[in-house]
Amino acid sequence: MQEGLKKGARQGEICDALGIHPRTYRRWEKDPVDRRKGQGRKNRRALREEEKRQILEVCTSERFKDSAPGEIVAILAEEGRYIASERTFYRILKACGLLHHRTNSRPARRSSHPPELVATGPDQVYTWDITWMPSAVQGLFWYCYAVIDVWSREVVGWAVQERESEEYGRQLFESIKQRRNLKGVWVHSDNGNPMRGATFSVWLASLGMFLSYSRPLVKNDNPYIESFFRTLKYHASYPGKFRTLEEARQWMGDFLHWYNTVHRHTKLGYITPAQRRRGEDVKLFELRNQTLQKAWKEHPERFPKKGPKQWEYRKVVYLNPSVETKRYILQKVS
DSSP: OHHHHHTTOOHHHHHHHHTOOHHHHHHHHHOOSOOOTTTTOOOTTOOOHHHHHHHHHHHTSTTTTTSOHHHHHHHHHHTTOOOOOHHHHHHHHHHTTOOOOOSSSOOOOOOOOOOOEEESSSSSEEEEEEEEEEBSSTTOEEEEEEEEETTTOOEEEEEEESSOOHHHHHHHHHHHHHHSOOTTOEEEEOSOHHHHOHHHHHHHHHTTOEEEEOOTTOGGGSHHHHHHHHHHHTSTTOOSOBSSHHHHHHHHHHHHHHHHHTOOBGGGTSBOHHHHHHTTHHHHHHHHHHHHHHHHHHOGGGSOTTOSOOOOOOOOEEESOOHHHHHHHHHHHO
């Protein structure tokens, strides 16, 4: 380093190349001992090489070749012998390439995150599921099938049946097909038997639809349909139990007419799904903002200095957004 300084190199650039801070170098000039945290110190807990070999010999011995590390540690402790902890056994075996899946069961695997789906208009991303609707008979349920357009939150198809079945799922999408173009639409669902059925999945794909599924036991991967079912079952008119299948269908039809055309959805900015689909939300937001601007001019003392918060049109809707998308949304909101 001294030679580099004599040749005209800058101290900061040399320190950069060596990976040290200039203040560290100046301190070393006064005291050449490296006193950085962790430097020159040995880990007192670290195993010696002979102890590592001992662990490998025990694990590969005839006695313990079919035993798990936790079992080995427990048996040795009963015999008054301790080599290392169970976690250390696993670490040493892994480092030596001796840790493998050895049972007949399928090895555990991490479920991949479902793809990020983006909707910029109606009939681009659907989500669907089935929920129970209790009957008046204990233990007997009717099954409500519902398909929602993620962009407008509109229920585009529904049915109430006496059981879960691929056949009923097919009938539901067949009825939607008569009214809407399903080619190129993404449809997301959970992992229930009717949704993952091979013949049903192939049939949906034959319509030109793309399929997406939630991770097992992860409700957050299908939030829009779960939110809809909560609205359904916590509505004031929900009877709790239905005497007949026809009664359940009648109530469901009335509820969905209210939901699509009367219910002002919170996440849509208090407009109905039908208004969202028709594109009326843009005009409604403009009217609201004009009203706010007028009120601000008449009574500026009642609002912040920057003025009232404006109603904003939400053009893009995400289903299962990526980490980068979540960060972008948070930055935009803040």
